Amino acid sequence: xxxxxxLSLSAGTAILASGLLLLAAPAPxxxxxxxxxxxxxxxxxxxxxxQDRADRVVLSGAVRVEQAGLVLNAARMTVAYRNSGGIxxxxxxxxxxxxxxxxxxTASGNVAIYDLNRRLITLLGNVTLTQGTNRLSGGRVIxxxxxxxxxxxxxxxxGSSVGSPDSGGRVTGTFTVPQRKD
Numbered sequence: 001x002x003x004x005x006x007l008s009l010s011a012g013t014a015i016l017a018s019g020l021l022l023l024a025a026p027a028p029x030x031x032x033x034x035x036x037x038x039x040x041x042x043x044x045x046x047x048x049x050x051q052d053r054a055d056r057v058v059l060s061g062a063v064r065v066e067q068a069g070l071v072l073n074a075a076r077m078t079v080a081y082r083n084s085g086g087i088x089x090x091x092x093x094x095x096x097x098x099x100x101x102x103x104x105x106t107a108s109g110n111v112a113i114y115d116l117n118r119r120l121i122t123l124l125g126n127v128t129l130t131q132g133t134n135r136l137s138g139g140r141v142i143x144x145x146x147x148x149x150x151x152x153x154x155x156x157x158x159g160s161s162v163g164s165p166d167s168g169g170r171v172t173g174t175f176t177v178p179q180r181k182d
Contacts, residue, residue: 041065041066041067042065042066042067043059043063043064043065043066044063044064045059045060045061045062045063045064045077046060046061046062046063047059047060047061055080055081055082055083056078056079056080056081057078057079057081058076058077058078058079059076059077059078059079060075060076060077061075062075063075063076063077063094065077069102069103070100070101070102071099071100071101071102072094072098072099072100072112073097073098073099073100073101074094074095074096074097074098074099074112075095075096075097076094076095076096077092077093077094077095078092078093079091079092080092080093089116090115090116090117091113091114091115091116091117092112092113092114092116093111093112093113093114094111094112094113094114095110095111095112096110097110098110098111098112098123100112100123104131104132105129105130105131106128106129106130106131107123107127107128107129107130107141107143108123108126108127108128108130109123109124109125109126109127109128109141110124110125110126111123111124111125112124119144119146120142120143120144121142121143122140122141122142122143123140123141123143124139124140125139125140126139127139127140127141127152129141129150129152132176133174133176134173134174134175134176135173135174136152136171136172136173137171137172137173138152138153138154138170138171138172139153139154139155139169140152140153140155141153152171153171154169154170154171155169
């Protein structure tokens with residue numbers, strides 16, 4: 001089962017450099033690296049419901065998916081697939097406290113949509129990207145797995161709603177500055 005899931009935050013210098021670009025929204029930030037989409041996928045859930053006629057599988061109850069060191073957790077996931085001589089996953093929708101972790105880096109949001117055909121991951125609602133003590137927050141992040149480029153903005157949908165109560169519809173961040181000797 002091919003399941004090219006999610007992310008790996010890149011070096012702190014890339015995050016620090018991208019922080020300077022956050023003055024304009026939406027702001028590009030290259031914070032995600034490559035992921036081995038050919039690795040086996042392991043999962044567990046409290047319940048799995050196969051809906052053959054709808055070509056989907058619904059996983060619920062503290063869902064955990066692992067692939068090549070990447071871990072995706074959510075309360076619920078829906079996997080849309082095609083059966084064309086073999087199962088081909090087209091899209092994964094995750095909701096309910098979504099977190100993605102790899103090598104100590106974390107991305108989180110209320111909802112995640114992973115379009116495998118376009119190789120795009122979209123996290124919506126109270127989005128946070130964390131690497132060590134560096135942190136970015138906003139309403140939406142779009143991760144392009146083909147280019148490794150991510151765009152974060154303050155609004156979840158581009159409309160009038162904001163990503164988090166304190167954001168004011170803007171991207172916010174905190175970056176650790178290395179201590180310099182005077």
